[in-house]
Amino acid sequence: MCRVVDLRQAVLAKNDVAAQVLRTELTARGTTVVNLLSSPGSGKTALLERELLLARERGVAVAALTADLATENDALRLARSGVPVKQVLTDGLCHLEAAMLGRHLDGWLPEDTRLLFVENVGNLVCPAGYDLGESLRVVLASVTEGEDKPLKYPTAFGLAQLVVVTKTDIARAVEFDEAAFRANVDQVNPGVEVVLTSARAGEGLGVLLDRALAAGAGAVTHTPVMARQQHDHGHEHDHSHGHEHGHGHALDHGHDHDHDHDGDLDHEHPHPHVHTAAQTR
Numbered sequence: 143m144c145r146v147v148d149l150r151q152a153v154l155a156k157n158d159v160a161a162q163v164l165r166t167e168l169t170a171r172g173t174t175v176v177n178l179l180s181s182p183g184s185g186k187t188a189l190l191e192r193e194l195l196l197a198r199e200r201g202v203a204v205a206a207l208t209a210d211l212a213t214e215n216d217a218l219r220l221a222r223s224g225v226p227v228k229q230v231l232t233d234g235l236c237h238l239e240a241a242m243l244g245r246h247l248d249g250w251l252p253e254d255t256r257l258l259f260v261e262n263v264g265n266l267v268c269p270a271g272y273d274l275g276e277s278l279r280v281v282l283a284s285v286t287e288g289e290d291k292p293l294k295y296p297t298a299f300g301l302a303q304l305v306v307v308t309k310t311d312i313a314r315a316v317e318f319d320e321a322a323f324r325a326n327v328d329q330v331n332p333g334v335e336v337v338l339t340s341a342r343a344g345e346g347l348g349v350l351l352d353r354a355l356a357a358g359a360g361a362v363t364h365t366p367v368m369a370r371q372q373h374d375h376g377h378e379h380d381h382s383h384g385h386e387h388g389h390g391h392a393l394d395h396g397h398d399h400d401h402d403h404d405g406d407l408d409h410e411h412p413h414p415h416v417h418t419a420a421q422t423r
C-alpha cells in the first residue's frame with residue numbers, strides 16, 4: 143500500500159515538474175492555458191463554443207484542445223467557431239497530464255495563440271491532481287448537479303481558481319439553491335469567485351473570458367488554501383484522496399505509453415480546423 147502511495151506521489155511530482163516547465167514555456171511566448179474541469183455533461187463544450195466565438199469577436203487569438211475517452215464530437219462542435227481545435231482521445235485514461243499536453247501542442251498550437259482552453263476529460267476525480275501548466279483552473283458545475291457537489295469533490299473544487307455555474311437558464315426549473323451552493327464552495331475553497339453562466343441564454347460569457355485574459359496578464363489569481371497547503375507540505379491530498387484517482391489509472395498508464403499520434407488523422411478529417419490525436423498504451 144505504501145509503495146502504491148509512493149508511486150502515486152512520484153507520478154504527481156513528475157507531473158508537477160512537467161507542468162511548471164510547460165507553464166514557463168507557454169507564458170514566455172504569451173500563451174495562457176485555461177484548464178476546464180467538470181463532470182460529464184456539465185456544459186463545458188457548450189460554454190466553450192460560446193467563449194471561442196466571443197474571443198474571436200474581440201480579436202483574441204484563441205485555440206481549444208478537448209480530451210475525451212472516445213469520439214470527436216466535441217472538437218467538431220468547437221471547430222464551428224473557426225478557431226484551431228484539437229481532439230485528444232485518451233484511450234481509457236480519465237485525465238490529461240502535463241507532459242501529454244505538451245506533446246499534443248507541439249507542432250499544432252499556433253505561435254501567436256494568446257489563450258488556450260483545455261477541456262479536460264469529463265470527471266471530477268482523476269483530473270483534479272494534475273496540473274497542466276495552466277494559469278487558470280476552472281471547475282464547472284451545472285445547476286442540475288446538486289448544491290452539495292463541492293463538498294463531495296473537495297479536491298476538484300478546493301483547487302479551483304474560478305468556479306463556474308452553468309445552465310442557469312434552467313435553474314428555477316430544477317430549484318437550484320444558489321446560496322447553498324456558494325456556501326458549500328466557500329467551505330472547501332474560501333474566497334474563490336463563483337460565476338453564473340448560461341451558454342444557452344448567453345449569461346456570464348464575458349466574465350470567463352475576462353478572467354482568462356487577466357490570468358494571462360499576470361493579474362493576481364485566487365490561490366486556493368488547499369493549493370497553498372500542498373505547496374507547503376507536499377501532495378497531502380494524494381494520501382487522503384488517493385482512492386479518488388480511480389482505477390489506478392495514474393499508475394497503470396504512467397507517462398511512457400504516451401506515444402503521440404498527432405497528425406495521423408489530420409489529412410483524413412473533413413473539417414480543416416479539427417486535429418485528432420489518440421493516446422495509445
Ligand SMILES: Nc1nc2c(ncn2[C@@H]2O[C@H](COP(=O)(O)OP(=O)(O)O)[C@@H](O)[C@H]2O)c(=O)[nH]1
Pocket residue numbers: 180181182183184185186187188189264308309310311312339340341342343
Ligand atoms: N439548458 C441548458 N442546457 C445546456 C447548457 N449548456 C449545455 N447544455 C446541455 O447540456 C448537455 C451537455 O452539454 P455539453 O456541452 O456536451 O457538456 P460537457 O460534457 O461538459 O462538454 C447538452 O445536452 C447541452 O445541450 C445551457 O447553458 N443551458
Ligand SMILES: [Mg+2]
Pocket residue numbers: 186187188216261
Ligand atoms: Mg464536452
